Amino acid sequence: MKAIIALFLWGNLLTTQAQKLDTISVTSEGTSYLIFDEPISLVNLGTKAYIGKVEKDRMLFLKALSPNTEPTTLLVQAGSTLFTGYVRYVKKPSRSFYDYRIMDESSSSSPAARSVVSSLAPTISKLVKMKTGKPNVSVREVKDGVDIECIQVFNDTQRTYLKLAVKNTTTIAYVLDLVTFTYKERLPRRLRNKVAPQYEEMTPDDRIEPARIEAGRIKYFYYSLPLYSTTESGYLEMIFREKVGARVITLEIPAKKIMTASLL
Structure with a gap:
């Protein structure tokens, strides 16, 4: 029965359209933070050289266990949305906060909200x-x-x-x-x-x-x-x-x- 449930969950995961994350820069001496709109149900890193910890349902804390670790893949599911990207070690990251919350049109009326929405706009x-x-x-x-x-x-x-x-x-x-x-x-x-x-x-x-x-x-x-x-x-x-x-x-x-x- 458990195997059937697991297959069902993975089947739903595979059919979910993935959203692309930035390449997340992390260090071994500090923490990088990812913030999502919905509760995080899955976090998978491609190697054990990095650690990820979920706090307050919607925040993911990432850190390298040692300096100069090789880049790796990152997969996160927040609510029904699947996010994919990469994590790499940087001695001094240029940023430590990655906000992936999407605001609705009513909340985007303020300058601060417009700035967040604009920064998340696709460039592809x-x-x-x-x-x-x-x-x-x-x-x-x-x-x-x-x-x-x-x-x-x-x-x-x-x-x-x-x-x-x-x-x-x-x-x-x-x-x-x-x-x-x-x-x-x-x-x-x-x-x-x-x-x-x-x-x-x-x-x-x-x-x-x-x-x-x-x-x-x-x-x-x-x-x-x-x-x-x-x-x-x-x-x-x-x-x-x-x-x-x-x-x-x-x-x-x-x-x-x-x-x-x-x-x-």
Whole structure:
């Protein structure tokens, strides 16, 4: 009888349309918080290197058990809604609170409510729109047989949008592990040992990211990042890490190109 009930519950779960979560950044020294509209009935992490604890029915607390743990999958069911995403370790997360509550139209009349609703608005349609757009920038890095070029940069009032062409010129497939994003400042030589490093780690709001690039093939990557302003001498550092292998490629996009990008 219990087996039948379990199968029934899993059957309902599999037919539920999943909502995409942000990539949740967590640390081993603090806690990241996820807030949902409805009670949480299921939490599953892809590895035991992270822990998740539900508090007051609707809040999920996440933490890494040790530094530098590998990213993993996250599945949460809140009420009848299924949420899927990823969890990754970051030494100093840029944010610790992830609010997935959806407000109704009557509650969205206040500026604060409109801000929350706007921040939760889907960006995937704009990323899809970029698929047919023409290149408007060129920032390129070639290393270890992998050719990465940023070919589109756009902004709107809340986000920066990037399109990258990644070509694998080798005969070995490039299997992606993780892409990280960090805004950095170029300090004058005289200040490098006197001023604390200036950087801000970012997590994409949304992405279209192929997991594998076969030999000799080109794949396109699309990202939306929270809008961030830096000095003209700064840059956005993107690091592509290989899952099965040692190829790590760093692409530096000058902040000036981002700050002067066209509106999308």
